[in-house]
Amino acid sequence: MYPIVKRRDLTSGIVLLEVQAPEVAAKAQPGQFVIVRSDDKGERIPLTIADFNRETGTITIVIQDVGYSSKMINTLGEGDAFLDFVGPLGLATDIEKYGRVVCVAGGVGAAPIYPIARALQQAGNEVITIIGSRCKDLLILDEEMAEVCDQVVIATNDGSVGVKGFVTDALDGIIKQYDGKIDHIWAIGPMIMMKAVVEFTRPLGIKTVVSLNPIMVDGTGMCGACRVSVGGETKFACVDGPEFDGHLVDFDLAMRRLTYFKDEEKRASARDNCGGGCGCH
Amino acid sequence: MSLNKVSRQAMPCQDPKSRATNFTEVATGYSEEQALLEASRCLQCKKPLCRQGCPVEVLIPDFIKLISEKDYMGAARKLKEKNNLPAVCGRVCPQESQCESKCILGIKSDPVAIGRLERFASDYEIAHGCCEQEKAPATGKKVAIIGGGPAGLTCAADLAKLGHAVTIFEALHVAGGVLMYGIPEFRLPKGVVQTEIDNLKRLGVEVKTNMVVGKATSVDELMEQDGYDAAFIGTGAGLPYFMNIPGENLLGVYSANEFLTRSNLMKAYQFPDHVTPIRIGKRVAVLGAGNVAMDASRTALRLGAEESIIVYRRSREEMPARHEELEHAEEEGVKFQLLTNPIEIIGDENGVVKGMKCLRYELGEPDASGRRSPVAIPGSEFILDVDTVVVAIGQGPNPLVTKSTPGLELNRKGNIVADDSMTTSKPGVFAGGDIVTGAATVILAMGAGKTAAKSIDAYLKTK
Ligand SMILES: Cc1cc2nc3c(=O)[nH]c(=O)nc-3n(C[C@H](O)[C@H](O)[C@H](O)COP(=O)(O)OP(=O)(O)OC[C@H]3O[C@@H](n4cnc5c(N)ncnc54)[C@H](O)[C@@H]3O)c2cc1C
Ligand SMILES: Cc1cc2nc3c(=O)[nH]c(=O)nc-3n(C[C@H](O)[C@H](O)[C@H](O)COP(=O)(O)OP(=O)(O)OC[C@H]3O[C@@H](n4cnc5c(N)ncnc54)[C@H](O)[C@@H]3O)c2cc1C
Ligand code: SF4
Ligand code: FES
Numbered sequence: 001m002y003p004i005v006k007r008r009d010l011t012s013g014i015v016l017l018e019v020q021a022p023e024v025a026a027k028a029q030p031g032q033f034v035i036v037r038s039d040d041k042g043e044r045i046p047l048t049i050a051d052f053n054r055e056t057g058t059i060t061i062v063i064q065d066v067g068y069s070s071k072m073i074n075t076l077g078e079g080d081a082f083l084d085f086v087g088p089l090g091l092a093t094d095i096e097k098y099g100r101v102v103c104v105a106g107g108v109g110a111a112p113i114y115p116i117a118r119a120l121q122q123a124g125n126e127v128i129t130i131i132g133s134r135c136k137d138l139l140i141l142d143e144e145m146a147e148v149c150d151q152v153v154i155a156t157n158d159g160s161v162g163v164k165g166f167v168t169d170a171l172d173g174i175i176k177q178y179d180g181k182i183d184h185i186w187a188i189g190p191m192i193m194m195k196a197v198v199e200f201t202r203p204l205g206i207k208t209v210v211s212l213n214p215i216m217v218d219g220t221g222m223c224g225a226c227r228v229s230v231g232g233e234t235k236f237a238c239v240d241g242p243e244f245d246g247h248l249v250d251f252d253l254a255m256r257r258l259t260y261f262k263d264e265e266k267r268a269s270a271r272d273n274c275g276g277g278c279g280c281h
Numbered sequence: 282m283s284l285n286k287v288s289r290q291a292m293p294c295q296d297p298k299s300r301a302t303n304f305t306e307v308a309t310g311y312s313e314e315q316a317l318l319e320a321s322r323c324l325q326c327k328k329p330l331c332r333q334g335c336p337v338e339v340l341i342p343d344f345i346k347l348i349s350e351k352d353y354m355g356a357a358r359k360l361k362e363k364n365n366l367p368a369v370c371g372r373v374c375p376q377e378s379q380c381e382s383k384c385i386l387g388i389k390s391d392p393v394a395i396g397r398l399e400r401f402a403s404d405y406e407i408a409h410g411c412c413e414q415e416k417a418p419a420t421g422k423k424v425a426i427i428g429g430g431p432a433g434l435t436c437a438a439d440l441a442k443l444g445h446a447v448t449i450f451e452a453l454h455v456a457g458g459v460l461m462y463g464i465p466e467f468r469l470p471k472g473v474v475q476t477e478i479d480n481l482k483r484l485g486v487e488v489k490t491n492m493v494v495g496k497a498t499s500v501d502e503l504m505e506q507d508g509y510d511a512a513f514i515g516t517g518a519g520l521p522y523f524m525n526i527p528g529e530n531l532l533g534v535y536s537a538n539e540f541l542t543r544s545n546l547m548k549a550y551q552f553p554d555h556v557t558p559i560r561i562g563k564r565v566a567v568l569g570a571g572n573v574a575m576d577a578s579r580t581a582l583r584l585g586a587e588e589s590i591i592v593y594r595r596s597r598e599e600m601p602a603r604h605e606e607l608e609h610a611e612e613e614g615v616k617f618q619l620l621t622n623p624i625e626i627i628g629d630e631n632g633v634v635k636g637m638k639c640l641r642y643e644l645g646e647p648d649a650s651g652r653r654s655p656v657a658i659p660g661s662e663f664i665l666d667v668d669t670v671v672v673a674i675g676q677g678p679n680p681l682v683t684k685s686t687p688g689l690e691l692n693r694k695g696n697i698v699a700d701d702s703m704t705t706s707k708p709g710v711f712a713g714g715d716i717v718t719g720a721a722t723v724i725l726a727m728g729a730g731k732t733a734a735k736s737i738d739a740y741l742k743t744k
Contacts, residue, residue, distance in 0.1 A: 023497045037454060041555045043547070044454075069556055084454040086491035217547070217557075220452050220493055221679050222519040223539035227530055234523070234530060239681070253530060256632040260532040264558030 002036075002085035005058060007077040010140040013065045014108055015074045016050070022057030024049075024087040030115035031093030031211065031243055034059060035219045037084035038076065043069045046216045046238075048112035048188075049088060059087070062111030062140070068268040089219045090242045093209075095119045099183035102174055103129040103149070104167050104197050106189020110141040112211060113188050118148040126150050128174055132167035132193070136160035167193060168200045175204065182206050187246060191255045198246035210246040212237045214257055228254050289391035290319040297612040301582045304466045304550050307609060308372070316401040320349040323393045326385055331395060334383035336728040339363045341380060341395055348402055357406035360399060361414070365438045365481075366431060366727060368407060368473045369460060371400025374724050375603050407476050414484055417444035422741045425450060425509040427494045427682060430458020431723045432515030432714025434481060435730030436737070441484040443738050450492040450503075452681075453546065458517055460723070462546040463538070465576050467583070468606075471545070495681035500689075504709060510744060511709045511737045514686075514697060515730060518676040518715035524568065528626030529672070533562060533634035537569070537577045537673035544580050562668030564588045566637055568623060569673035570600040575607060577671045578615045589615050590667070594622040594642055594655045618665065620644070620655060626670055637665045676720050686710070694719065703733035704740075711737055 006018035024034060033048045051060035065071040076082075093116050101120055105113040110131050121127045127148070132155040133139045139154065139161065146152045154162030155170040163170045167189075175182055185208040187197040194210040201208045214226045214237050221239035228237050231248035235241065293309045294300070300307050311319065323345045331341045340359050347356035360367040376382075376396035384392030422445045426433045429451035437447045455461050460474045482488060494500065494516075503509045521536035523529050540559070543549040547557035565581040567574045570593040581589040591610070593600065596619050600607060611617075618639075625638040641661035644653040678695045690698040690706035696719055697712040699705050705712050713729025715721055 023492065027497055041548070043556045084491050086452070086454070086493060086497075088496055089493065217539060217542055218453065220519075220681060222521070223542050224521045224523070224536040225539045229530060253632070257530070257532060260633075261558045261560055264552065264560060268553045268556055268558065 001081040001083065003081040004076055004078055010062065011138050013074070014062060014138075014140055015065075016060060016062045016111075017073075017076065018058045018060050019082060019085060020057060021059050021085045021087075024059050024085065025052045025054055025057045028052035028059060028088040029092030030095065030119045031112070032088035032090050033219075033242060034061065034085055034087030035089060035216070036061070036073070036082045036086075038069070038073055039083055042072070042083070044084070044217060044219070045069050045073065046089075046213070046219060048211065048242075049115065050111035051115055059085075062108060064108040067265050071269075086219070090238060091240070093119065093186070093243060095123050097124045100126040100128070100178060100181060101184045101186070102171065102182055103127065104132070104171060104185060104187040104189070105129065106132045106167055106187075106193035107134075107138070108140070109189030109193070109211075110145065113186065114141055114144060114148070116186055116188075117145060121148050121150070128153065130155060130167050130170045130174065132156070132170070132189070134158065166196065168196050171197065171200060175206075180204060180206075185209070186211075191251055191258065194246060195251040195255075198249070198251070202247055208246040209243050210249060211242045212244060212249065212254060213242065214254060215261070228257075287318050287322050289322070289394055290315045290397070292394070292397055294609075297609075297614075300467070301579075301613040304583055306470050307467050310404055311397055311401045316348055316398060317351070319394050319398055320345050322386065323349075324385060330383040330385055331380040331393070334380040336379070336724050337363050337731060339367075339380070339399070344402060345393070345395070345398055348398055353402055353405040354409065356402035360402060364727070365435050366477050366723075367399050368403035369431070369469060369477060370724055370727070371396050371398075371403055372469050372473070373464060375722060377604060379724070407473065414442065414480070416442055416484060419446070420444040420741065422446065422510045422744075423448070423508055424737060424741075425500075425503045425507075425512040427500065427512060427514045428452075428458065428516040428714075428716070429456030429478075429488065429490075430515055430517045430714060430726060431460060432517070432716075432726035432730040432733075433458070433513065434478065435727040436513045436515065436711075436713070436734045437486045437730075438481050438484060439731055439734035440737060441481070441486045443734070445738070445741065447485070448487040448489060448509075450494050450498070451488065451490045452493040454490050455546070456488050456490065462542045463573070463576070465541065465545055465580050466550075467579070468576065493681065495685040500682065500686040500707075500710060510741055511711065513703075513730070513733050513737065514682055514705075514710065514712040514716060515714040515726070516679060516682050516716045517726075518720040519679045520677040521672070522675045522677060523672055524623065524674060526623060526625055528628060528634075531626055531628040531634050532632050533560070533668055534626060534670045534672065537567075537573045537671055538676065540577055540671045541573075541580065544584065550580075550584060559584060560669075561586050562634070564590070564667045565669040565671065566590050566592050566618075566623075566665060566667040567671045567673055568592050569675070570595075570602055571673065571675075572602050572606055573676075574671075574673035575602045575610045575615075577673050579610050579613055581669070581671070582613055582615065586669070590618050590665070591615060592618045592621050592623060592637075592639070592665070594620070595652065596620060596644060599652050621665075622655070622657070623665075623670075624662075627664070634668050634670055637667055637670060639663055639665050676715075678716050678719075683716075701732070702736040703729055704736055709740065711740075
């Protein structure tokens with residue numbers, strides 16, 4: 001069992017959990033992920049490592065409730081435990097000194113970006129981070145990010161704080177501010193947001209790395225559920241990624257593949273709403 | 282002589298129609314009466330040929346004799362002298378090409394049903410509490426087993442019996458390997474596998490699940506920092522191959538590994554009580570004709586597919602699946618589209634599979650393996666109307682361990698090179714099972730695990 005030692009509600013529907021998992025914490029690197037299972041009947045759910053502490057042997061994850069399993073996990077608190085917690089999986093972010101870099105986070109993507117931004121800063125980069133959310137209340141980790149970045153820009157769809165608009169609008173501002181002199185970009189968030197960032201940077205020729213979150217089962221290269229197309233080649237995101245050169249990713253395929261189980265996902269969620277026995281599933 | 286007096290006892294099975302809709306075990310096992318009748322057929326040969334056909338040389342006439350004496354527990358114990366997982370082997374071993382193919386009775390009539398008797402004795406043991414296993418005093422040596430499939434489990438058990446401290450490192454949340462994630466419940470109940478793993482734990486073997494070697498730890502780290510004196514790698518053939526034809530990433534195309542893992546390991550057949558989903562269309566094509574393909578096609582039927590079709594390039598004679606599995610699949614209504622090979626999977630406007638473009642084949646001259654090789658018939662293109670495709674054309678070695686272990690010699694395909702004693706090029710590191718041979722069988726993996734245990738024991742004595 002992997003006990004939860006801390007729970008913090010970041011905003012409505014997004015929870016931060018710190019989990020005791022010394023073997024994972026000893027090896028975790030920015031960009032890697034874990035797979036968790038809350039109980040014996042549960043799905044294997046992939047979640048990015050949002051932070052790690054080698055001394056306390058803990059891993060931090062941030063999870064947004066989007067469906068049955070993530071809702072279940074978000075009911076867990078201090079004193080509860082995960083039945084399974086495996087990692088660190090996937091390849092680590094390529095951290096080196098690039099110069100001036102921009103990290104773009106959309107929604108819950110701020111969580112995985114955080115350790116990447118920190119490591120990039122420690123490696124001597126000038127780190128500018130853009131965090132996007134729908135509105136002020138849904139913004140997460142902006143204070144933590146400010147501590148590890150040279151500059152944090154916030155973009156909200158409704159303009160309730162920061163730049164009004166999408167992360168691409170904020171990115172446009174930054175790129176103009178530095179006269180296009182940006183050496184590397186990371187973008188993590190919903191597929192549609194990563195696609196928008198990639199389309200925006202493509203004509204500018206700025207290397208843009210994205211972290212893909214396809215459907216996974218084992219996370220060790222055994223099933224191929226996570227296959228994505230990168231530069232016309234099929235890759236297994238769990239072992240070849242999850243980070244890829246965004247300009248080579250077939251986002252339309254990746255987005256479509258995320259929808260394959262949507263009817264079943266609805267049935268899983270419906271099961272608890274109706275209590276079963278109603279014939280609706 | 283009892284020859285021909287009693288005929289080979291048939292295995293009682295669930296009725297094909299009803300079993301094709303449930304996941305309960307197909308073969309229900311011999312009754313005591315049947316087991317006694319079958320055991321009485323054995324001639325108790327002085328030079329039992331059957332044993333030569335068994336990769337782990339089970340004491341076949343001896344255990345059969347104990348059954349005929351109604352000492353079923355003794356029979357189970359006799360089996361376990363050579364075979365750590367008899368309840369598994371009694372169910373999934375290809376006896377028809379091993380022990381039973383050598384049985385002297387087979388010359389004039391049917392061979393003794395050795396596998397069915399093996400299953401009978403081991404099921405008796407499971408039902409009546411396990412027999413004690415003897416264990417040598419502790420040696421103070423530590424061995425790391427990487428991968429909890431049949432190779433790793435067997436190696437672990439033998440080393441534990443010799444008094445070594447053994448830890449299994451398993452990537453998934455349960456040990457068992459293909460026995461847990463690949464072979465379906467209706468052929469090998471997971472409870473049976475779990476009992477065998479629990480027995481192992483009782484021998485003192487520690488099973489560390491959720492440990493991906495190559496990520497959370499490495500072979501070098503285990504040996505250099507964590508004090509393991511030797512390591513055995515039994516990580517199997519877990520990397521699914523695809524056809525590399527257009528359309529393979531469409532929605533509705535699964536690797537057999539994904540399809541079977543969802544159903545078996547994650548119990549998607551009990552969705553939504555178990556939360557992992559599996560989506561199954563009306564018409565499912567399974568590419569390939571080995572055991573894996575049979576398991577996938579039979580699983581598809583049980584999950585509610587209206588039609589489940591095996592698509593295979595060669596003819597029936599060349600199918601690599603066990604005869605019994607082929608027969609069971611056919612009885613349950615699996616269809617066969619032979620001498621056919623897909624060249625493209627076609628999707629609808631949402632990117633969901635709606636058909637498969639195929640070519641028809643005919644058999645040409647025999648190839649190097651003696652099998653007649655299929656040749657495409659020009660212009661024979663046609664569309665097979667399917668909405669789900671399961672690719673079951675084979676698996677290769679997963680590189681997570683091999684790539685993270687410097688000094689380990691690999692062959693061209695990425696399998697570990699090991700000699701007859703399962704010794705690798707890296708001192709103190711042994712390997713066996715599918716990771717060495719490529720996808721093979723449970724009993725060969727177990728045999729490799731046993732050999733490796735002997736070699737490791739010898740190696741530890743020199744240290
Ligand atoms: C490498 C990786 C890292 C991730 N990191 C985070 C993270 O840090 N925080 C976070 O909140 N989410 C993260 N996700 C996404 C998270 O795993 C899914 O939101 C979760 O599995 C949804 O399960 P559900 O039952 O709650 O929702 P469902 O109702 O099953 O599905 C809701 C949505 O999630 C997608 N989804 C369903 N199952 C999976 C699955 N097994 N893997 C991926 N997506 C799936 C569906 O396509 C659908 O769009 C990550 C995914 C991957 C692959
Ligand atoms: C669907 C299917 C049906 C089959 N039917 C039959 C049959 O009827 N009869 C028969 O004899 N054979 C059958 N086989 C073949 C047989 O199952 C295999 O030959 C056998 O399981 C090989 O055993 P193994 O121990 O080498 O590997 P596996 O059983 O593959 O076990 C390897 C284990 O290592 C673990 N592992 C992998 N990488 C790592 C890592 N990096 N760190 C930690 N752990 C790791 C895996 O999770 C797995 O548990 C079938 C195979 C399949 C897929
Ligand atoms: S060869 Fe056949 S008859 Fe002879 S001992 Fe073996 S099982 Fe019995
Ligand atoms: S999740 Fe199974 S191969 Fe990537």
